[in-house]
Amino acid sequence: METDLVAEETTLVPRSPSRPAILALTLGFIIAYGEVILRMLQGKDIVDAVWPHAVRSLDWTMSLRSSMESVLFLVAFFVSSAYFIRKRLAEEDSPRLRLALYCLLGLTLGLTTIHLLMDVFYLRGAFLLLPTLFGVILISLLLSLGGMPTIREMGQRRIAWTRILHLCGVFFAAWLIVPGVPALIGFAPSPPDAPTIGYGAAPGPFDTVQFSEAYEMPEEVRAVQGGLEDDIVFSVYLTLPLIAEDKGVESIPLAILLHGFGYPDADAYQDWMTHLAAKGMAVALLQYPSDLRPDGYEDFEATDIEGESDFLQHTYRDVAIRAAIEHLNQMAIEEPRHDEVNAHLGNMSIEPSDLWVGGHSLGAGYTFITLDDILSRGWANHSLVVALEAPASRPAQAGIQPNLTNLPEQTLVQIGVSQDDMSVGVCPGVFFQQMFSQLPNERNQLIEVQSDKYGFPRLIASHYLQADPAHDSLSDWSFYRRIDAQADFIVAQSRQDTFTADWAYQYMTDETMLTQMGKWSDGTPVLPLKLYHDALNTSTDFDDCS
Numbered sequence: 001m002e003t004d005l006v007a008e009e010t011t012l013v014p015r016s017p018s019r020p021a022i023l024a025l026t027l028g029f030i031i032a033y034g035e036v037i038l039r040m041l042q043g044k045d046i047v048d049a050v051w052p053h054a055v056r057s058l059d060w061t062m063s064l065r066s067s068m069e070s071v072l073f074l075v076a077f078f079v080s081s082a083y084f085i086r087k088r089l090a091e092e093d094s095p096r097l098r099l100a101l102y103c104l105l106g107l108t109l110g111l112t113t114i115h116l117l118m119d120v121f122y123l124r125g126a127f128l129l130l131p132t133l134f135g136v137i138l139i140s141l142l143l144s145l146g147g148m149p150t151i152r153e154m155g156q157r158r159i160a161w162t163r164i165l166h167l168c169g170v171f172f173a174a175w176l177i178v179p180g181v182p183a184l185i186g187f188a189p190s191p192p193d194a195p196t197i198g199y200g201a202a203p204g205p206f207d208t209v210q211f212s213e214a215y216e217m218p219e220e221v222r223a224v225q226g227g228l229e230d231d232i233v234f235s236v237y238l239t240l241p242l243i244a245e246d247k248g249v250e251s252i253p254l255a256i257l258l259h260g261f262g263y264p265d266a267d268a269y270q271d272w273m274t275h276l277a278a279k280g281m282a283v284a285l286l287q288y289p290s291d292l293r294p295d296g297y298e299d300f301e302a303t304d305i306e307g308e309s310d311f312l313q314h315t316y317r318d319v320a321i322r323a324a325i326e327h328l329n330q331m332a333i334e335e336p337r338h339d340e341v342n343a344h345l346g347n348m349s350i351e352p353s354d355l356w357v358g359g360h361s362l363g364a365g366y367t368f369i370t371l372d373d374i375l376s377r378g379w380a381n382h383s384l385v386v387a388l389e390a391p392a393s394r395p396a397q398a399g400i401q402p403n404l405t406n407l408p409e410q411t412l413v414q415i416g417v418s419q420d421d422m423s424v425g426v427c428p429g430v431f432f433q434q435m436f437s438q439l440p441n442e443r444n445q446l447i448e449v450q451s452d453k454y455g456f457p458r459l460i461a462s463h464y465l466q467a468d469p470a471h472d473s474l475s476d477w478s479f480y481r482r483i484d485a486q487a488d489f490i491v492a493q494s495r496q497d498t499f500t501a502d503w504a505y506q507y508m509t510d511e512t513m514l515t516q517m518g519k520w521s522d523g524t525p526v527l528p529l530k531l532y533h534d535a536l537n538t539s540t541d542f543d544d545c546s
Contacts, residue, residue: 031110035053048228051262078136089145108141112134112138115130123422128183132176135175138169138176143170145166149167189455189522191473192473200476200481212238215234217289221292224294229264232287234324237266237287238340240282240341240345250348251351252350253282255276257358257359258288258364258370259361262290263290275484276356276486280491294315306431307394309393332350352380353383354380355374356487357380364389366394367386372403384411384412385413388413388414389415389479392424404438412509415447416478417429417448418449418461419451420451427544431536433532445508448529459474485507485508
């Protein structure tokens with residue numbers, strides 16, 4: 001008899017939720033993925049389809065980081081709401097309320113799965129409070145619908161599979177919540193604040209102004225443009241320093257910046273441009289098209305070897321970028337200049353003999369196109385800084401290889417790669433360093449930014465450190481300090497200010513100054529930058545690249 005009772009108690013009895021509840025749960029899940037599905041139906045690839053959600057997630061996370069009081073309020077709100085909702089459902093069953101809760105449960109599960117997928121492929125643990133909040137919402141909904149976790153229905157001896165699912169859901173929610181607890185209760189040390197003086201501090205000493213002008217897209221490029229960028233007026237965005245006439249400045253140097261693939265958004269690089277321009281240089285962001293569909297592109301199998309790829313689109317973007325550079329030349333360098341250039345610079349000229357050139361992601365790969373063009377014009381014949389950040393592969397086509405034989409003596413190359421770059425990895429940057437092997441070692445640098453998960457917020461070296469939406473403490477210390485020093489070097493070179501130029505050069509080439517990253521609030525040093533000279537041949541850290 002006792003044996004029979006045990007067998008009866010451990011029998012799994014299926015108790016399915018009602019069909020409307022399952023439909024409501026499914027609807028919520030579909031709503032979470034709705035934007036991604038819609039964008040994919042519009043022809044966007046998975047990266048572009050998920051991108052808006054990724055940006056929103058980053059915005060939500062930044063908001064949560066900025067006010068822990070708000071996070072604690074939300075936690076208290078959801079938990080207390082769960083208590084009162086459960087109490088109401090116990091007193092009076094409300095089918096509509098239950099369906100609404102199931103729909104919210106599906107929505108939360110959907111958003112959570114999107115986050116976990118992004119975390120695997122892009123974020124690598126960068127977001128902490130967002131999954132914690134998802135966990136709080138999830139556990140609140142589960143407690144509202146099913147009460148305290150048990151493996152048996154109330155008054156029943158038999159195990160119910162719905163109760164097991166409920167219990168698993170509670171454990172899953174707890175798994176989401178636990179990593180954020182030290183941050184919520186204030187135990188986790190905080191990262192260093194941005195520097196208040198010197199490199200990496202607020203942009204300066206000059207205020208800046210920005211305007212743009214569209215350039216004429218070459219016909220051969222226009223003929224292969226797709227429809228995903230119909231809302232973009234491809235332009236040259238020019239950011240200028242506001243320098244008073246009594247400063248006695250006769251000319252300012254030039255910087256040319258290229259954005260990443262599918263991201264011709266000036267707003268995403270405002271901080272980068274402002275840090276450069278505020279030092280006293282003109283900064284041109286060149287927009288180039290991403291959505292190009294030349295004949296045969298759908299069936300073409302591209303190769304990507306040693307930092308070079310042979311995508312058909314490279315050839316057309318090469319033409320577009322060179323057209324944008326020529327427009328910049330007519331807009332800001334040659335006379336007559338754009339009216340707004342004259343209005344803001346007066347008698348000052350923009351002198352490209354001293355030049356900064358760089359880019360982010362695919363824009364870093366296309367910096368070689370820019371270098372080939374500007375060197376053939378005789379620009380950058382006095383000093384040059386090349387800044388390649390999170391670089392993607394450059395064109396492999398023989399017809400668009402750069403001629404780098406005319407680099408000036410005062411050339412400095414800094415290639416920044418991120419430890420947890422899940423988009424392009426570190427290998428293109430490693431191979432790009434070989435392109436400048438004619439330079440002395442100290443002038444040809446590969447710099448790896450390390451992730452540091454010691455405190456909160458976690459400092460994750462991702463692909464997006466250089467973009468405004470991801471601007472955090474790690475960006476201030478690992479990226480903007482270098483950008484300020486690069487700008488200082490070029491501006492000082494243009495003014496024959498050897499003292500400032502030597503100081504900026506010393507900062508960028510002294511390993512101790514360059515690589516230290518400040519300290520967590522408890523005094524623990526943040527993991528330093530790693531500096532490599534000839535990384536491919538002298539370090540085992542990048543054996544996977546070769």
